[in-house]
Amino acid sequence: MIVRDPVHGDVEFTEPERAVLDTPEVQRLRGIKQLGTSYLVYPGALHTRFDHSTGTMAVAKRIIRALRSSGNEIGEEDELLVTVTSLLHDIAHVPFGHTFEDERKILPSHDRGDRVRAFLDDGELADVLVDLGIRQKVLELLLSGEPLENSLEVPWIAQIVKDAISSDLLDYLRRDSYFTGLEQNYDDRVFRYFILTDYDVGRSSKVVLAVNLGKEGMVRQDARSEVLHLLRMRYFLTERVYYHHAKQASGAMVSKALELSIRNGFAPSDLKWMNDWTLFEALKSRPLGKKLISCIEGRRLYKRALVLGPEIGASKRNELISLYNRPGHERESMEETILDGLDQRGASVGEGDVIIHCPDLGTMKEARVFARDEEGMVEKLHRHRRPISKDLDHIENQYLAIWNFFVFTRADIAAKANEVARGLFPSEGANFRPKDYI
Known part of the structure; x- marks a missing residue:
């Protein structure tokens, strides 16, 4: 065939x-x-x-x-x-x-x-x-x-x-x-x-x-x-596609819809035979899931109420990742705290209206391919000596530079959410970006 x-x-x-x-x-x-x-x-x-x-x-x-x-x-x-x-x-x-x-x-x-x-x-x-x-x-x-x-x-x-x-x-x-x-x-x-x-x-x-x-x-x-071109191409796609802010926001919305549905009885094992459409239909059968998925289907994406980038420093970045990269008490508690702050400012909010999104650091696993050099030595590429190691370090630093921590919210409450989040995450690098660029 x-x-x-x-x-x-x-x-x-x-x-x-x-x-x-x-x-x-x-x-x-x-x-x-x-x-x-x-x-x-x-x-x-x-x-x-x-x-x-x-x-x-x-x-x-x-x-x-x-x-x-x-x-x-x-x-x-x-x-x-x-x-x-x-x-x-x-x-x-x-x-x-x-x-x-x-x-x-x-x-x-x-x-x-x-x-x-x-x-x-x-x-x-x-x-x-x-x-x-x-x-x-x-x-x-x-x-x-x-x-x-x-x-x-x-x-x-x-x-x-x-x-x-x-x-x-x-x-x-x-x-x-x-x-x-x-x-x-x-x-x-x-x-x-x-x-x-x-x-x-x-x-x-x-x-x-x-x-x-x-x-x-x-x-x-x-x-x-x-080989270096392949690594740079992988980084380019990471920056332009995989880490695009609208992709990050919409992905966080789908994930939050699933998280809330699991909390209310959805069995993750049911995902085995699902595709994109049947998952959306299953999530829409639940009130909180329906709200988020309907927004995605209408491309009413959540906005960036707060963005923290690499300028906050490695120590603060690693602390945020350890606290908020995984589901659990810290992530959910902080979302609830922001919702409470919005409620106190007169905003009409409910569960799922605020999403903390904190990805892991991007990695360049492609540099771990085996390579044989001109002397016949076989070793992982990232362990080879300069000059190639210098090029690899540069690409690795580019991955570190595109990491961001986000607070996503509905567009109509983004400004107020920024006020609340700034108080919870004080930093000179805390940026407010309420505008959708696409």
Whole structure:
């Protein structure tokens, strides 16, 4: 079977791959948008986890072809493990999963054991994998923890799919850029830089996937530049898309709707078979959820009543993250305190009208890819000596510079909310930004 992909062109599926693709568990991903609420900022960002999964498989096949062309022997069984794991790497994702899991921390990670096993232990997908004789191996690959070289005897298979620079990254960099309309791309020559090489792990040596930054004792400037370009491209998308203030506000609103619904009897386990639309309908069946989701559907997004940025200093920033990054007493208590202050100022407010949103610091895990230098040393990229370490430090500092702590509120109470929040979070860097810029 051949499928036309808007990013990678024609993608060919073998019969085993097609059997995996045509299961309800995988087809469910068609209803889950890859970028959550980013479509409210970039109208074209309607691509799905399904598109990304098939694209990840397409890129994985390109990496395998490149490795074979450079003399590596990769058998059909190993290739099937790579392609099927690529198709299934997001199998346990729920609607708006990154917001719920990574930003708001109200759900455990989608790659946790029980979440993945719920799809691979029984059902049509499990039956297909059993028939192919690979269910247990695929499960081990999907559940392998980081660092992969420690958790797997043969780490390179999983590294192709989900390592720092992998088919996952190489697909979503292009796909997210394409569907948001942002002019970003990388050179296909990057596939030639992948190698399989030995790496000492404790007392044993394992074959790992790495990028080759050297040739005949000389530095490959083209390889070094392209790897850095990938890291800069990832940062660009983080700044322009993933951390966009309207995306942050709308994501916080969806999350708050789910938090309030869980508090009133919604079972998180029901998310397993939901897509974006069925989740919205389920949340709208509850009064507080309906208020927030209706605002999102009408693009009446909450505004930034207060913004604290990196200018508050690392110590204060880390304190805020420790207090407000996760659900619980501190976050909910502060929201209630702001609501009380608004009520005292004559504002008509209720539960869910104020949302504290405090993301974790952005990370550059791509710098943890294995790299072989001109002297043949194999080590994680961020451990290599200058000059590349200086470039990595610069990009890492850019991630620190775009961190923000937000107090989001309804537009009509943003000014009063700023008055209240300024008293609770006194700082010269506390900015009031009531205007919606898009």
